[in-house]
Amino acid sequence: MIFWDRTSYIVQLLVSCLLFMAPVEKRKNYVARVAAASVVLIGAFWIINGSIGIPTEGIARLIYWITYLIVSVGFVLFGIRCSFGEAVYCMICASATQHVASDLYLIYRVTGGKSAVAAVVIYALVYTLFYFAFAKRLPQNRKYVVSRHDLIPMATIILFVGILSVYEYPELDSGVKNLHDVIYEISDALCCIYVLWVQVSQSAKARLQKELDGVSLAYKIQRAQYQVNQENIDIINRKCHDLKHQIRRLRKTENLQEKNDYFDELEDAIMIYDMALNTGNKALDTVLMENGLYCKNHDIQWTCMADGTKLGFMKDEDIYALFGNAFDNAITAVMQVSDNSKRVISSKMLTQDKVMVIQIQNYFVGNIRYEDGLPVTTKEEKEEHGFGMKSIRYTAEKYNGTITVNANNGIFVLQILLPLP
Structure with missing residues (x-):
């Protein structure tokens, strides 16, 4: 007692x-x-x-x-x-x-x-x-x-x-x-x-x-995705139109050198569709291929090292939201860079000690202002585009993950850590 x-x-x-x-x-x-x-x-x-x-x-x-x-x-x-x-x-x-x-x-x-x-x-x-x-x-x-x-x-x-x-x-x-x-x-x-x-x-x-917020975000992402898909369709239509005329020219020419030049042009045109990826996750393959196609058509150097086999714990729409917004931000930043050698986006995804590490780097110009630990959008229509980084953080936190951003010497680095179940 x-x-x-x-x-x-x-x-x-x-x-x-x-x-x-x-x-x-x-x-x-x-x-x-x-x-x-x-x-x-x-x-x-x-x-x-x-x-x-x-x-x-x-x-x-x-x-x-x-x-x-x-x-x-x-x-x-x-x-x-x-x-x-x-x-x-x-x-x-x-x-x-x-x-x-x-x-x-x-x-x-x-x-x-x-x-x-x-x-x-x-x-x-x-x-x-x-x-x-x-x-x-x-x-x-x-x-x-x-x-x-x-x-x-x-x-x-x-x-x-x-x-x-x-x-x-x-x-x-x-x-x-x-x-x-x-x-x-x-x-x-x-x-x-x-x-x-x-x-x-x-x-x-x-x-x-x-x-x-998630429903609203999904709607905005779908609308943005429609715009991206429409632009990709326009690109494909233009390429098909160009290919049709190049094939007609090939039929008419008899000069061997000229034919070789046409074949080189055709090969270069067809290479734009050689963006097929197999990361082990279809949703990731889709978002990477779409953004890779966009980069290739806008003179942006894009490198990617990704293993999507361990992304099975995430919903497809969350994968699309996470990577789609991350690449959208990176593309927006490098499009403002005038030096072609710095129009570069580098992305990699790897696993360390049961934690998935996603890192995306790109060059940028100007100064970055932060609010609540996140960079503020530079787009004029803030009410339409300000959801990008917030969406990335929201999606990461949904899976008990974290995001960090760092901007030094003209290079912006986004890092996402997701614990594996």
Whole structure:
């Protein structure tokens, strides 16, 4: 019993943290990590609470309880792959869940209940319910999507509730003694539930907005694809028209040298269709062939090294969106370069340690301005073309990937990292 008195709160908080860590991406050796961290933290608080006790008043008491929250953030960071802000978010959700369970148990106490088994049942029921109601529904693609606008008010509310709880009950086992205390515990629980419910609602709204953005993006890509296909058809029609006239000229000429010259022209004209690729992925083959054809017809040197056999985990439309937008940006940039020797686009795709690395390089002129870590479009119709880089990032993040951009000495480099399943 003494051991539980000294460690009950840290155990409750760690278990609550585990609820919200369960649905997200975990670090390697997750079970061993959280088990070791739990033993260390429980042992540490058992020793601390046994040697110096729990402060009963003043700022020391507040610092004491805040320490629990700080170590919980470290516990989350140690167990799952997340940023510091995401770890704080996870801890806040866990703290709110623990508060609700504690409030219900204290309300049970005012009715005269004293059973330790009842306490276990209450916590188990609350934790199970909150796992399915909140913990499973908050992450998106196994990650917590956290913004400063959400985190600050959420943290402020939970911290305020926690401070009130600390000073309302100076002893852990003092219980609820009157109607005022019952009302306070109900208000505290409802406040925590409200905070979590708002997060679930915002998460659902954000998920729906992403889907709507995806639909809008797909429409824009289809429209852009139609324009590209139409241009390719026009190119083919012109080439066919030229070939028809060259064949007629061949029939009429008897000069051997002139015939050889015509054959050279024909070979050069036919080479434009020699863009057939076999990367192992049809969607990738399509987008590479279309962009390669465009580059060849616009005097752009284009090199490509790609293995598409491991792209099976991506949808065809996502492959087209990712590579299509990346090449569109590169082509737009090199078209503005006047030096023909620098009208070059280089692309490669390889796998390193279960991570697919996609890198596209091109020359550019002028200065690049950034917003939110992405270069701002240089096209005049920003409302029509500004979705390119955002689409690339959106598609990469959909598969838990990241993108980085770098521009130095007139060379722009886009790198996309996609973890393989």
